[in-house]
Amino acid sequence: MIKISSVVKKYDDLKVLDELSFEIKKGSIFGLLGVNGAGKSTILSVLNGLTSIESGEIEVFGLDLKKELTQIKNISSIVPQNLAFYEQLTVKENLDFFKNVQNGTKESYEKALHVNSLEEILNQKASTLSGGQKRRLNIAIGLLNDPQIIYFDEPTVGIDPKSRNEILESIKGYKKLGITVVYTSHYMNEVEMICDEVAIISHGKLIAQETNLQNLEKHFLELTKESHV
Amino acid sequence: MFSAMVKKEFLLVLRDKRALAVLFLMPALFILIISVAMRDVFTQNSVIFEITIVDLEKSKVTKEMINDISKNRSFQVADNANIVITIPQKYSQSKKRLKIEIKDSLKSDEIELFKAKLLKDITNLKLKIIKNRLTEFSDEAGAAIDNISLESDELFELKYNQSEEIPNSTQQSVPSWIVFGMFFMITPISTVFINERKQNTLSRLNSMNVSVFSMVLSKIVPYLFIAQIQAFVMIAVGMFIVPLFDTPALAINGSVLALVFLSFALSLSAVGLASLIAVSSNSTEQASTIGGIMSILLGAIGGVMVPKFIMPDFMQTLANISPMSWGLDGFLDIFLRGGGIAMVLNEALMLMLFGSIALGISMVMLHARIKKGFE
Numbered sequence: 265m266i267k268i269s270s271v272v273k274k275y276d277d278l279k280v281l282d283e284l285s286f287e288i289k290k291g292s293i294f295g296l297l298g299v300n301g302a303g304k305s306t307i308l309s310v311l312n313g314l315t316s317i318e319s320g321e322i323e324v325f326g327l328d329l330k331k332e333l334t335q336i337k338n339i340s341s342i343v344p345q346n347l348a349f350y351e352q353l354t355v356k357e358n359l360d361f362f363k364n365v366q367n368g369t370k371e372s373y374e375k376a377l378h379v380n381s382l383e384e385i386l387n388q389k390a391s392t393l394s395g396g397q398k399r400r401l402n403i404a405i406g407l408l409n410d411p412q413i414i415y416f417d418e419p420t421v422g423i424d425p426k427s428r429n430e431i432l433e434s435i436k437g438y439k440k441l442g443i444t445v446v447y448t449s450h451y452m453n454e455v456e457m458i459c460d461e462v463a464i465i466s467h468g469k470l471i472a473q474e475t476n477l478q479n480l481e482k483h484f485l486e487l488t489k490e491s492h493v
Numbered sequence: 494m495f496s497a498m499v500k501k502e503f504l505l506v507l508r509d510k511r512a513l514a515v516l517f518l519m520p521a522l523f524i525l526i527i528s529v530a531m532r533d534v535f536t537q538n539s540v541i542f543e544i545t546i547v548d549l550e551k552s553k554v555t556k557e558m559i560n561d562i563s564k565n566r567s568f569q570v571a572d573n574a575n576i577v578i579t580i581p582q583k584y585s586q587s588k589k590r591l592k593i594e595i596k597d598s599l600k601s602d603e604i605e606l607f608k609a610k611l612l613k614d615i616t617n618l619k620l621k622i623i624k625n626r627l628t629e630f631s632d633e634a635g636a637a638i639d640n641i642s643l644e645s646d647e648l649f650e651l652k653y654n655q656s657e658e659i660p661n662s663t664q665q666s667v668p669s670w671i672v673f674g675m676f677f678m679i680t681p682i683s684t685v686f687i688n689e690r691k692q693n694t695l696s697r698l699n700s701m702n703v704s705v706f707s708m709v710l711s712k713i714v715p716y717l718f719i720a721q722i723q724a725f726v727m728i729a730v731g732m733f734i735v736p737l738f739d740t741p742a743l744a745i746n747g748s749v750l751a752l753v754f755l756s757f758a759l760s761l762s763a764v765g766l767a768s769l770i771a772v773s774s775n776s777t778e779q780a781s782t783i784g785g786i787m788s789i790l791l792g793a794i795g796g797v798m799v800p801k802f803i804m805p806d807f808m809q810t811l812a813n814i815s816p817m818s819w820g821l822d823g824f825l826d827i828f829l830r831g832g833g834i835a836m837v838l839n840e841a842l843m844l845m846l847f848g849s850i851a852l853g854i855s856m857v858m859l860h861a862r863i864k865k866g867f868e
Contacts, residue, residue, distance in 0.1 A: 312700045316864060337702045348693035350501070352508045357501075364497030366701050409701070 265290055266311070266413070266444070271320030273306055273468070280306045281317070282468040288446060288461075290325065293439050295455035295462035296448040297484060303468040304448035305345060308415045311446070312342045325412065341411035345418045345448075347402050351391035355382055355401055358390055359408065366409040376407035379434050396427030403431065413444045420454065432458050452484050494703070498711035505685060506715045512681035516723055520674030521730045527666040528731070529738045542567060542607055543574040549582045554625070558618040567610040576607070585622050591615065613643050659802055660829050661741045667731035668824030669797040671724050672817045675760055676788045678716055679767040683780030685712055686771035695863070705860045709852065713764040720760030721753070728752075747827035751834045755827065758841035758848070759820040765851030766816070772859045791815045819843050 266288040273281035280303050288294040296304045309315040311322065313333040322329035324336045349358045359382075363373050377383055380400040385393065390401060399419060406414055416435065420428040436458050438445050449455055455462050456477050463473040464484055474480045506512070546562065548555050558580070563570050579592040599607070620638055628635030642648070689695040689708075698708060731743030745752065767784065774780035792798055794808075795815030804812065812818040823840035826832035834841075 314696055314700055314863075334702055337700060342697070342700050344693055344697060346693045348697040350505065350692065350694060352505055353501070357504060361497055361501045362697075362701070365494050365698065365703055367494065405697070 265323075265325070266446075267321070267323040268307070268311075269321040271307070271310065271322065272318045273303075273310060273315070274318050280468050281310070281320075284320070284465065284468060284470055286463050286470055286473055288444065290444055291439065291442055292460040293435065293445040293447060293458050295459035296446065296465060297450065297452065297455050297462055297480070298448075298465045299450055302450075302465045304450075304465065305417050306468075307465075308342060308417050308446070308448060311415060312340065313337060314342075338409070339411060340413040340415065341406040341409055342415040343403050343406040343417065343419050345421060347398050349390055349401055349405060352389070354387050354389050355393070356386040358401065359386075359404060362405045363408045368408040369410060372408055372410040375410075376404040379407065379437065380404040381430075395423050396430070399423050399427060399431060403434070411443065413446065414438060416445065416447045418448055418450070420449070420451075428454075452481060495707055495711060498703070498707060499714045502685070502711050503715045506681070506719065509681060509684075512684070513719075516674060516678060516681065516719065517726060519677065520670040520723070520727055521734075523670040523673070524663075524666050524727055524730050525735060525738070527670070528663045528735045529740050531662040531666065532740045540567065540603070540606060541569050542576055542610070543569045543571050544576045544578055545572055545574040546570060547577060547579040550580050550584045552585055554585045554618065554621055555580050557621065558614060561614045561617055562611075565610065565614060578611075585618070616643055660800075660825060663731050663735050663741050663743045664825070664828050665800050667727055667735075667743050668821050668828065669792075669800075671727045671756075671824065672759060672795070672820040673788065673792050673797045674723055674727065675720050675763040675820075676766065676791065676817060678720065678763055679770055679784030679788060680781050682712065682716055682764060682767035683771035683774060683784055684777050686768070687774065687777045687780060699863055705856050705863065709768055709856050709859060713768060713852070716764050716767070717757070717760050720763065721756055724752075724756040724760075743828065745828060746831040747836070748833040751827050751832060751837050752824075754834055755820070755823040755837045755841050755844075758844035759816075759823070761848035762816045762820070762844040762851070763848070765848030765855070768855035769851045769858075772855045772862065791817045794818070796821050816844055816847050819847075 268287070269285050271281050271284045272279065284303070284307065296307065298304050306315070310317055311324065311329070313329065313336065325339065327336050329336060350361070353361070359373065359376065362368075377386075380403055382397075382400060382404055385397060388397075390398065393401065403416075403419060406416075419435075420431055423431075432454065435445055435447065439460075445458075447455065447459060459477070461473070461475045462477060462480055464471040464480060472480060544562070546559050548559060559570075562568050562578075575596050577594045577596070579594070581589045581592065583589065584591070593611075595604075620641060620643075624635045624638035627638065689698075695708070728743060728745070732745075733742070736742035766787070770780055770784050770787070774783060789798075792815075794812055795801075795817030796804070796812050797817055801809050801812050801818065801821070819840040823832075823837040823844075826836045826840070830836070
């Protein structure tokens with residue numbers, strides 16, 4: 265289980281996470297829903313140790329984030345919203361590099377390759393890939409350390425519907441492998457399609473957390489109306 | 494993990510053809526252009542006066558004098574030259590003076606030099622006239638004149654400090670542009686660092702337990718390697734290309750081991766400074782501007798643009814604050830003064846210390862900026 269308790273994160277005087285608390289069950293696909301600027305990416309950065317918090321407690325699979333960050337990083341992986349690989353290198357060179365940096369196994373390498381259908385474009389320079397192919401490479405890199413938890417930060421932004429559906433289908437497949445998935449999005453239909461449980465956050469605060477996704481819809485609609493106003 | 498990071502950096506560096514071209518072509522061209530252009534300025538015996546001699550006496554003695562002047566490397570006898578020396582009739586038998594007319598203007602120090610160079614040949618002529626007169630009275634007295642030499646080596650013993658030796662144009666320009674070329678790495682290194690941030694890979698690596706120490710160190714290893722190749726390519730240009738343009742070839746009078754040692758120390762200081770600029774800049778444009786200005790300033794102060802030996806004393810003292818000056822002095826010790834490791838040890842240690850401190854600060858700054866979440 266991932267336990268987030270009363271987490272506060274500030275950028276200067278701006279509170280981006282405000283006493284945020286929720287729990288994520290092991291082996292589930294957990295959705296974090298919110299409009300832009302709600303604090304979704306920040307909580308993922310915090311969970312990956314990329315940014316520190318002012319107060320609060322976080323426990324990831326029994327490990328204290330403050331004390332056991334190295335171990336937490338070893339069992340988790342983040343697929344950032346922005347593409348994060350080397351455009352000048354080929355797909356294979358990127359995968360080899362990120363695998364070796366994390367001491368990944370041959371099995372995890374093969375799995376990442378297969379799940380994301382990258383076999384055909386291995387020798388292609390990353391800069392020449394299509395938007396969907398780049399997204400798949402971005403995701404594949406996140407699988408190379410054989411993680412127990414994967415954090416997806418809006419992985420479908422800016423891609424065509426076909427590639428989007430392929431990515432969502434592959435994410436559903438991770439659950440079967442026993443991987444816990446945390447998925448952020450600002451699209452209700454995406455989280456409905458793949459998530460077991462969803463939390464809605466706004467201005468760094470938890471608005472609702474539900475396993476019955478139909479109940480969430482009214483909360484989210486209110487939220488989006490507010491943000492438009 | 495570290496070897497994978499170094500391999501990745503090598504791949505990225507080798508694919509940046511423009512950066513490589515700048516690192517190798519720019520200093521090579523500078524060496525060639527500056528060595529050839531400054532050839533005569535750095536050569537101490539380079540002042541050659543073109544003269545026309547009009548001999549109105551046409552005696553055996555005056556012909557010998559003309560012959561002596563022709564052999565003097567400071568003079569080139571030609572028709573219609575700027576300087577006309579007229580030997581009047583009965584010159585050798587009277588107190589008549591040579592007439593020298595300089596058509597165009599000459600600087601006062603050039604005139605003094607001309608007079609000094611000519612004086613030896615005229616004194617020789619006068620001695621021959623005296624000898625001829627004395628021989629009319631006594632062969633023995635005439636022969637005594639032959640024992641008088643006007644060669645400076647026989648007239649006086651000159652002792653001077655070897656360290657003050659002045660380099661020729663190639664000896665000056667090769668180390669200058671090796672040093673400058675290495676510090677020019679600031680731009681490509683900054684680009685690599687800033688691209689890592691822009692491509693979000695810095696954050697991704699941080700999420701993968703990759704330490705800041707590994708990140709910085711893996712980035713500088715390829716550049717340390719490239720810097721060594723760069724230095725030896727520039728030396729090869731000085732040795733083999735520059736002489737094709739009628740300019741002195743570079744000779745390595747000192748130890749090759751010292752050269753490798755100094756080159757490594759210099760590259761460490763260059764990549765250290767480059768890393769520091771890279772991590773403190775927010776964009777490649779900012780890094781290129783700061784890096785460019787800093788390279789030019791350090792080069793100007795350190796004797797790359799203007800040789801230190803022609804700077805006034807206070808500027809020569811000021812030059813010592815520039816790491817480029819330490820590197821330049823070290824190379825001159827090796828090329829010019831036959832230096833070994835012991836002779837360049839001070840310069841090399843200062844360069845390594847500078848580079849290590851800069852790298853240390855870069856790592857601390859990068860760590861702080863990552864923690865602050867500068868992306």
